[in-house]
Amino acid sequence: MELRKADVLIIGAGCAGLRAAIEVAKRGLRAVLVSKGLPGFANCTYYSGGVLNAPRGPEEAEEHFKLSLRVGRGLNDRSLLKRMVGDAFPRVSELEQFGVKMKFEGGRAYVLGQGPALSTALLRASESLGAKLVGRTTAFSLLIAGGKAVGALCYDYQRDAFVAFFSRAVVLATGGAGAIYKRSTNPVHVTGDGYAMALKAGLRLRDMEFVQFYPLCPADLELPTRTIPPGFAEVGRLTNPLGEDLPAKYGLVDRPLAVRSRDLLSRALFSELSSGSEPMLDLRGVPEGELAANPFMESFLRFLGRKRLLKVKPACHYFMGGIVVDERCRTGVEGLFACGEVVGGIHGANRLGGNALTDCVVFGAIAGAQAAKHASSEELVVDENLAREELEALGQLVEPAPAKSGGPERLL
The missing domain is CATH 3.90.700 (Flavocytochrome C3; Chain A, domain 1)
Incomplete structure (x- = not known):
């Protein structure tokens, strides 16, 4: 098993993950992004229309808050929604610094070139700041030591090899699980990996019954x-x-x-x-x-x-449910942060169109900043035994049970 190091490990390279990486790299820390497909190109951001809600001024922000709450059937986490709406305009406007060309109109920003242009610009910005992107690699289990997130186990498809990433902080930005449906607007890689890793690490999920279909x-x-x-x-x-x-x-x-x-x-x-x-x-x-x-x-x-x-x-489009976080994108595990569609609560029972990318931009930046802050105060510990024990434990879960004499009819 190969062992790799990072200051902050970011799992997922869509809008939320790339925005988090930019924030980490801006602070001079080593950001490593792991993506199941080609980083920046195998995610929902790339296939989106590139529309971000960006209410300007207190009155417009208040109206947008009320509208998002109404569309979410009143089940939104109000503190998270308020943070998203309040930070929306400055964070969306900030994208221009990263090479994103936009047109602002009616409280919204329209990316010229849509999703591909947004993904490409954020990808280039993160790389120019020193972030390292690792593609065709799936993270499948978080590494937890002493109650803290210290990395993740991954599988490298190209080399057919397991890789253990060790880091001072981890950001989950894996998106939703739309591809588990036969008809979905999501890429095939979007299969709920972040939810599975979070549950295994003991985190709580919320609102998983709320799945949006695009009509x-x-x-x-x-x-x-x-x-x-x-x-x-x-x-x-x-x-x-x-x-x-x-x-x-x-x-x-x-x-x-x-x-x-x-x-x-x-x-x-x-x-x-x-x-x-x-x-x-x-x-x-x-x-x-x-x-x-x-x-x-x-x-x-x-x-x-x-x-x-x-x-x-209609086709499956978006998961409103996900990991429980606070306004700083902190989860129930120290050193583990989450942002984007993998997080639940912001959109209530139904997401307002244009809020997905705004969510990613706002909370991606917050998660990156908070992960960098945490990483700055932590020692990097590389524990090969921890990684091997975790891999062996997972192997036992998927190995077939020993056959017993007689078939299932013996139970009757």
Whole structure:
């Protein structure tokens, strides 16, 4: 087994993980990011529309807080939500320092180039500051010694070898678990690893029953399960083969529908599907110029081959539940911090569109700063025996039990 060292080990290289790495590296500490796929490219950030909520000023922030709470059905952790909303504008604006080009409009920031541009800019910024990125490596168990997080066991796919990373602090930024669903907007790597590691380390999870489905995804199996921009539902018609207006049929009035009413619209479309109907997005009456004026919608229309009548079906999009943390991203294990979708409570029962990346930017920075602060006061301890004992214990869990005489029928 190979042993590696870091000041702060960050597990996950999406927006939250990269933002945490930048904060650690800015302080002159060794940040190492471990990613299951290619760092910066195998995460939900890369496939996102690059939209971040960024309310400016106290009045706008208060309205955004109330809206997020209403969309979350009042079940949000208010202290975490307040911190996110309060830090949103300065943290989102700060992205420009890292090479992210954005357009601010109506309390939101739109990344020019969408998710790929955001991921690439943060990746370059973290590397320029000295952060080390380790790809195609899966972290599967945290290393705990004396009640403190001291690293993680990983598996390197390329070399077919186990690796133990030892560090002074650990940040979990592994995202959610969307890929466990057959239909998901998430990359295949997003399988809930962070939740599993957290539970094994004795941490509490909350709100795991709240899973958001994005309502507007192509139902055609020949097309990738991508999110259709919310604006399509505002300029086109959501209907069925009978010509019924689905928002009117189900009493959906809170617009934009795919931003503020994702849960209710998904429920409505599932109702249609379960009754044998086929929900459709009808864009045939929308002038070409109206679609071309919006770069997000224009690019997606090209992706669809300029189809104007599209069958739609919800797909798993986001996990609202996750690890319990405080406002400093601290978990129940000393030296272990968490940020991004792996954390629960911020979004309540349903996430407001545009809050995911804002969450990652705000709490990624906080987690990185807090992990760096903790690491600065800790000694780096490399304990090979700890790593080997943990690996052996895990091996016993997956080894088949010894066969006993007789089959299961002997139990009858």
